Amino acid sequence: MQEKLNVGSKEVFKAASALAAGVAKRGETCGALTGAILAIGTLVGRERLEDKEQLQFSMEIADQVYVLFREKVGHTICSEIHKIRYGRVYRLFIPEESEAFHNMGGHGRKGCPEVCGIAARIAAEVILDLKRK
Amino acid sequence: MSFAKTWGKNEIKKGGHRMNEKELLDEIFELALQNDMSYLG
Numbered sequence: 001m002q003e004k005l006n007v008g009s010k011e012v013f014k015a016a017s018a019l020a021a022g023v024a025k026r027g028e029t030c031g032a033l034t035g036a037i038l039a040i041g042t043l044v045g046r047e048r049l050e051d052k053e054q055l056q057f058s059m060e061i062a063d064q065v066y067v068l069f070r071e072k073v074g075h076t077i078c079s080e081i082h083k084i085r086y087g088r089v090y091r092l093f094i095p096e097e098s099e100a101f102h103n104m105g106g107h108g109r110k111g112c113p114e115v116c117g118i119a120a121r122i123a124a125e126v127i128l129d130l131k132r133k
Numbered sequence: 134m135s136f137a138k139t140w141g142k143n144e145i146k147k148g149g150h151r152m153n154e155k156e157l158l159d160e161i162f163e164l165a166l167q168n169d170m171s172y173l174g
Binding site: 001004107109112113116118119121125128 | 154157158160162164166168170
């Protein structure tokens with residue numbers, strides 16, 4: 001996203017690191033979704049705490065992303081997405097389950113990587129639209 | 134949504150040639166997918 005659409009920064013890239021696998025591997029909100037909202041936030045987020053109008057605008061855009069992501073992926077929670085894609089939950093913060101996840105091909109195309117692609121595409125569509133305005 | 138209505142109609146400059154929006158979005162989709170396959174875990 002940074003490379004192709006020239007959004008974000010090294011700092012934002014760093015800050016996103018532990019969002020993966022539902023926040024620190026805990027299976028909560030999908031890191032692909034939070035990453036998408038983070039990328040868009042670099043364009044629409046408020047720069048001053050008191051800027052409520054910009055806060056509201058960024059919430060509206062993030063809500064569009066949330067709804068589209070849920071429609072296309074089926075859920076926004078990492079552990080629920082596991083059930084949809086793999087038929088069970090892998091608790092990735094537990095080393096044995098993380099190993100089982102990798103061994104069964106959790107990072108194959110049709111698993112989490114496709115979810116990342118979907119989120120990136122949604123974010124890119126929104127960003128292109130914002131840049132047109 | 135407005136971005137859905139205009140989706141695929143614009144052209145974006147990339148590396149000396151112009152690619153349409155769908156091509157760019159397809160490329161971003163594939164890059165994100167490949168990055169997750171290669172660098173997570």
